[in-house]
Amino acid sequence: xxxxxxxxxxxxxxxxxxxxxxxxxxxxxxxxxxxxxxxxxxxxxxxxxxxxxxxxxxxxxxxxxxxxxxxxxxxxxxxxxxxxxxxxxxxxxxxxxxxxxxxxxxxxxxxxxxxxxxxxxxxxxxxxxxxxxxxxxxxxxxxxxxxxxxxxxxxxxxxxxxxxxxxxxxxxxxxxxxxxxxxxxxxxxxxxxxxxxxxxxxxxxxxxxxxxxxxxxxxxxxxxxxxxxxxxxxxxxxxxxxxxxxxxxxxxxxxxxxxxxxxxxxxxxxxxxxxxxxxxxxxxxxxxxxxxxxxxxxxxxxxxxxxxxxxxxxxxxxxxxxxxxxxxxxxxxxxxxxxxxxxxxxxxxxxxxxxxxxxxxxxxxxxxxxxxxxxxxxxxxxxxxxxxxxxxxxxxxxxxxxxxxxxxxxxxxxxxxxxxxxxxxx
Numbered sequence: 001x002x003x004x005x006x007x008x009x010x011x012x013x014x015x016x017x018x019x020x021x022x023x024x025x026x027x028x029x030x031x032x033x034x035x036x037x038x039x040x041x042x043x044x045x046x047x048x049x050x051x052x053x054x055x056x057x058x059x060x061x062x063x064x065x066x067x068x069x070x071x072x073x074x075x076x077x078x079x080x081x082x083x084x085x086x087x088x089x090x091x092x093x094x095x096x097x098x099x100x101x102x103x104x105x106x107x108x109x110x111x112x113x114x115x116x117x118x119x120x121x122x123x124x125x126x127x128x129x130x131x132x133x134x135x136x137x138x139x140x141x142x143x144x145x146x147x148x149x150x151x152x153x154x155x156x157x158x159x160x161x162x163x164x165x166x167x168x169x170x171x172x173x174x175x176x177x178x179x180x181x182x183x184x185x186x187x188x189x190x191x192x193x194x195x196x197x198x199x200x201x202x203x204x205x206x207x208x209x210x211x212x213x214x215x216x217x218x219x220x221x222x223x224x225x226x227x228x229x230x231x232x233x234x235x236x237x238x239x240x241x242x243x244x245x246x247x248x249x250x251x252x253x254x255x256x257x258x259x260x261x262x263x264x265x266x267x268x269x270x271x272x273x274x275x276x277x278x279x280x281x282x283x284x285x286x287x288x289x290x291x292x293x294x295x296x297x298x299x300x301x302x303x304x305x306x307x308x309x310x311x312x313x314x315x316x317x318x319x320x321x322x323x324x325x326x327x328x329x330x331x332x333x334x335x336x337x338x339x340x341x342x343x344x345x346x347x348x349x350x351x352x353x354x355x356x357x358x359x360x361x362x363x364x365x366x367x368x369x370x371x372x373x374x375x376x377x378x379x380x381x382x383x384x385x386x387x388x389x390x391x392x393x394x395x396x397x398x399x400x401x402x403x404x405x406x407x408x409x410x411x412x413x414x415x416x417x418x419x420x421x422x423x424x425x426x
Contacts, residue, residue: 014291026046027036060165063255065289065311069339071366071418082118082172082369083393084344088351089123090132091154092182095376095388098132098152104160106375110395112167114406116412119164120343122172122183122261124157138192143227144286154239162243172260172291172331172343175253175277176219177232177325179205184255186223186265187212193225194218206265213265219295220270224404230280231387237284249285256289257281262316267302275307282309294343300329305336312366316344318389330362332338347393347405348386358413360419368416370409 064072071078085107091099111119127134134157137148164171177185180202187198198215205212217355219225237249257392259277260266266273278290292303294314313333315328326342333340340362345355347370359368374392384390384403397403 080117128184278309
């Protein structure tokens with residue numbers, strides 16, 4: 001079956017790997033300077049100057065992990081703060097659009113000035129089947145289908161990776177989303193092959209519709225759809241960034257990748273699927289650290305901890321989980337030789353400070369990424385209020401609540417960087 005790509009997009013074969021690459025194969029203090037806000041940079045392609053702390057830094061080094069679940073850089077424990085900036089490449093405010101280079105730079109600079117060294121961004125890879133997303137269609141059948149891509153989105157991802165390298169920021173891309181928001185998710189992969197079988201309304205979810213859950217599970221169980229997604233994983237990891245000459249799968253900036261975002265249905269309805277995809281990632285990019293797909297209410301004990309290809313277990317403590325669960329899950333991960341991360345947490349809820357403290361106390365927890373960092377001009381989720389899951393995080397803050405939160409989070413990031421996991425087995 002052939003699926004026509006979205007209008008205006010090109011169909012690309014497997015990206016050409018760098019000839020020198022081992023991946024080659026055949027066939028949410030900090031005041032940004034005036035002009036660094038979204039409104040000031042929106043019309044400019046000029047790059048903001050590098051902060052002094054980034055100038056003259058040593059080349060970025062790939063992260064590794066010990067047998068006891070300790071993430072390291074250059075042989076030393078590496079624990080740093082993180083943020084989510086899901087819209088780093090494709091934004092949904094006021095309507096979906098591709099981010100300009102200067103907007104990407106501004107977000108990364110805000111993260112850097114918060115002392116965040118991890119940025120988790122869905123639109124780096126979980127980007128499919130919607131306007132201004134990476135994957136625009138599939139064609140052909142069998143285990144080597146042809147995936148169609150939007151070259152403009154590739155270019156924006158390439159720029160984000162290049163700029164993050166300059167700043168010493170590691171990017172964490174999830175490859176697919178459980179949900180079906182503006183950047184697409186499982187349902188879009190299913191709709192390519194089974195058009196009309198799934199609802200594309202993001203309000204209809206596997207969590208609230210048994211019919212939708214069953215239809216979306218074709219993403220795990222339909223062999224052709226599995227082949228489509230596996231080909232995408234290979235394409236993305238082998239894609240060579242022309243700015244660096246390095247394939248994504250061997251670029252230190254992508255030292256950590258994530259099989260997917262909040263794939264609780266994989267844990268419940270497709271046991272073994274995460275482990276299989278982690279194995280494929282390791283086959284293509286052996287030096288990459290692979291993170292499982294956590295979610296609020298999904299215990300790491302119910303994830304792919306027994307896979308030797310999964311290096312990191314992750315959770316999202318929003319409502320069901322809190323600091324106590326973070327501590328117990330980090331300990332469980334350590335007992336299995338896995339690193340641990342809080343991949344998302346709501347910065348404005350009272351529990352946030354306790355979650356941050358729990359991360360600092362867990363030697364194998366290498367980061368916590370607040371949800372979620374935005375440009376000041378971006379009124380995400382219609383300006384959702386404080387104390388709910390989806391409140392936007394602004395730097396340096398638009399009011400006293402936000403400014404105090406920025407101060408707290410920066411202090412947490414500093415403390416996490418100072419604490420190299422004392423007492424951890426190296």
